[in-house]
Amino acid sequence: MAFKALWITEDSNGKISREIKKREIADLPDGDVLIRVHYSGLNFKDALSASGNKGITRKYPHTPGIDAAGIVEQTNNAEFPVGAEVFVSGYDLGMNTSGGFAQYVRVPAPWIINKPANLSFKDVMTIGTAGFTAAVALRKMELLGQVPAAGPLVITGSTGGVGSFAVLLAASAGYQTIAITGKTNANEYLHSLGATTIESRSFVDDKSGKALIRPQWAGGIETIGGNILQTLLKGCKPEGTIACTGLVASNLLEGTVFPFILNGVNLVGVGSAEMPIGKKKEIWNQLANNKILLGNLSAIATEVSLDELNEVYIEKMLQGEIMGRIVVNTQL
Ligand SMILES: NC(=O)c1ccc[n+]([C@@H]2O[C@H](COP(=O)([O-])OP(=O)(O)OC[C@H]3O[C@@H](n4cnc5c(N)ncnc54)[C@H](OP(=O)(O)O)[C@@H]3O)[C@@H](O)[C@H]2O)c1
Known part of the structure; x- marks a missing residue:
């Protein structure tokens, strides 16, 4: 049976191309569960x-899409x-x-989570890896003692998915937030999500050469x-935590040890993809019960x-032009 999918190919000169193509279910990889993807x-x-990044995908042709929600069509697993x-x-x-990014995926059962009953497929994919990652970041910070009374949280790439x-999530947990954005038309959007103040990227792009700046x-x-990561560490108040989630502009980690050894600042890593499934389910359960979050998904x-x-949208994301989440209805 044929289905629609985004199809990325690489020619013998390394040139990457993409198209929407009919693929065959028989060509999907082996796995326990065949899911008809809705979103x-x-x-x-x-x-x-x-766009051909070999750090993410080693071999082409390939269909990307790290998130998928839908209905089980074939299975060898009693849980699904x-x-x-x-x-x-x-x-x-x-x-x-x-x-x-296809109408079907076939996956191992241990990757699958039952959709929370109160969420639609679209809701789950609006949250997706981005919302989950933001939740993991805040949770890790709070495990290290972050509390609203300590002062505002700064959030970079704030109009993006994770941002x-x-x-x-920070606003719904009672934090004041400083939302950093490169967009000049995002104030209304960011305030509607609960941002307290909005600043341009230069606010967190310190070029003074100092090891520490005013917290x-x-x-x-x-x-x-x-x-930008270095600036967040340099300007963080004592005992605060910076959660490192991404690399939109750079994968470099630079700077001195002074934020750590003089101010006791914590740097925590967030890697959501490989988190054990039990922990993932627990965090998804919290997200599914966060009424403020659910009220803002649309x-x-x-x-x-x-x-x-x-x-349109893959290119827009590469240019940093996305506001919020692009949710793909694969059945359209
Ligand atoms: N660790 C994990 O498990 C995990 C999970 C999900 C994502 N991530 C990572 O988190 C990052 C964000 O992912 P996303 O899906 O939220 O992407 P996204 O939706 O494209 O958001 C990125 C945002 O960063 C800002 N930006 C873009 N280019 C920039 C530049 N050159 N300098 C400064 N700011 C720039 C833009 O926001 P403004 O215009 O508002 O500034 C953009 O909307 C990525 O690096 C991604 O790989 C990691």
């Missing part, structure tokens, strides 16, 4: 995979019978396993890397088809 969501990693409403987020989906959920935030959720989501994803 997926666009993450930065997907945009890299779709035919008709079960499920989703997959992370592990190898969309990296070197055919991913969610939008970081602002929303202006009590912690941060960082998606950009390089000098403001964050832009629903698109596979064709629009291919023609």
